[in-house]
Amino acid sequence: MAAFTPRVFSGIQPSGGLTLGNYLGAMKRFVTMQDEGKFETVYCMVDLHAITVWQDPAALTRATRELCAGFIAAGVDPSKSILFNQSQVAEHAQLAWIFNCVARMGWMQRMTQWKDKAGKNSQNASLGLFAYPALMAADILVYHATHVPVGEDQKQHLELTRDIAIKFNNDFGVDFFPETEPVIEGAATRVMSLRDGSKKMSKSDPSDMSRINLIDDADTIAQKIRKARTDPDALPSEVDGLDDRPEARNLVNIYAALAETTPEAVLADHGGSQFSAFKPELADLAVNKLAPISTEMSRLMEQPDEIDRILGHGAEQARALAAPILKKTYEIVGMVGA
Numbered sequence: 001m002a003a004f005t006p007r008v009f010s011g012i013q014p015s016g017g018l019t020l021g022n023y024l025g026a027m028k029r030f031v032t033m034q035d036e037g038k039f040e041t042v043y044c045m046v047d048l049h050a051i052t053v054w055q056d057p058a059a060l061t062r063a064t065r066e067l068c069a070g071f072i073a074a075g076v077d078p079s080k081s082i083l084f085n086q087s088q089v090a091e092h093a094q095l096a097w098i099f100n101c102v103a104r105m106g107w108m109q110r111m112t113q114w115k116d117k118a119g120k121n122s123q124n125a126s127l128g129l130f131a132y133p134a135l136m137a138a139d140i141l142v143y144h145a146t147h148v149p150v151g152e153d154q155k156q157h158l159e160l161t162r163d164i165a166i167k168f169n170n171d172f173g174v175d176f177f178p179e180t181e182p183v184i185e186g187a188a189t190r191v192m193s194l195r196d197g198s199k200k201m202s203k204s205d206p207s208d209m210s211r212i213n214l215i216d217d218a219d220t221i222a223q224k225i226r227k228a229r230t231d232p233d234a235l236p237s238e239v240d241g242l243d244d245r246p247e248a249r250n251l252v253n254i255y256a257a258l259a260e261t262t263p264e265a266v267l268a269d270h271g272g273s274q275f276s277a278f279k280p281e282l283a284d285l286a287v288n289k290l291a292p293i294s295t296e297m298s299r300l301m302e303q304p305d306e307i308d309r310i311l312g313h314g315a316e317q318a319r320a321l322a323a324p325i326l327k328k329t330y331e332i333v334g335m336v337g338a
């Protein structure tokens, strides 16, 4: 296998607000990978993916800018990472077309996210929703990215990305696309609903009390934690004691992730505490860590021109990496004029 520059790519869809789940599950890791200095880091607002289901145009624009503000407020630094929105770099869509011709119908039909999202009415789903994983493969491979941090739910799409890379290399007798490594989030960073510890924290949950939004102010954050659902027992002193206590586990995991420690260490300190004592401490911690992010996001959101400038600059940097890889792909495929 040829040597590839260690390069991280990941994407988040601009399809609504950002939650604590996006921050702890994705953005915080993106920042760590940026700051470690072992990788070039490329982070993308995947607006072309968002429109595989209907998006109100004004809401899409707003969500894209809010996502950019969220990335920056969380610590993604546009002078260290490439930060941009997907539609500005046409190479993603161009490579996706090639991959649509490499991937097989059977592969796509097996994707569990397709089956879940299309549901019973798959005849009425968009063609884009079906082809979504081929675009995702293009996002990654147009940069020859070697590492992709994602949630567990994206693992199958990354396997498909490898299958596409392997089939392309085989079909054309080249060693051109890398076999990308997934970097899957651990269970500890999977943030669950504050109202139901068995459901993922989601921007689309009808109850706003079920989630912490990254734009929530200090009072709102504290209030949501104080009102979070719990059981009547004290905290255990070992993680085994969290079995069958999804709400308790979730709050302990959130505490550990925010404090950058382990659930074991949190329970070593807080085992035996009642929630009436633990929640105010968690609320203080959450406010300390998250209120500065929300303040910075609000500040940036008031400067849409500045956000657009950052995204435009990021798109130029992204294009500089992607264009030669797309050109080479076209040459391999035999396109005249590539």
Ligand code: TRP
Pocket (backbone or CB within 6 Å): 009, 010, 011, 012, 013, 046, 049, 135, 136, 139, 140, 148, 149, 150, 154
């Ligand atoms: N499908 C991803 C999600 O819904 C978003 C995404 C699109 C992505 N392209 C990507 C993630 C490329 C990682 C790499 O979460």
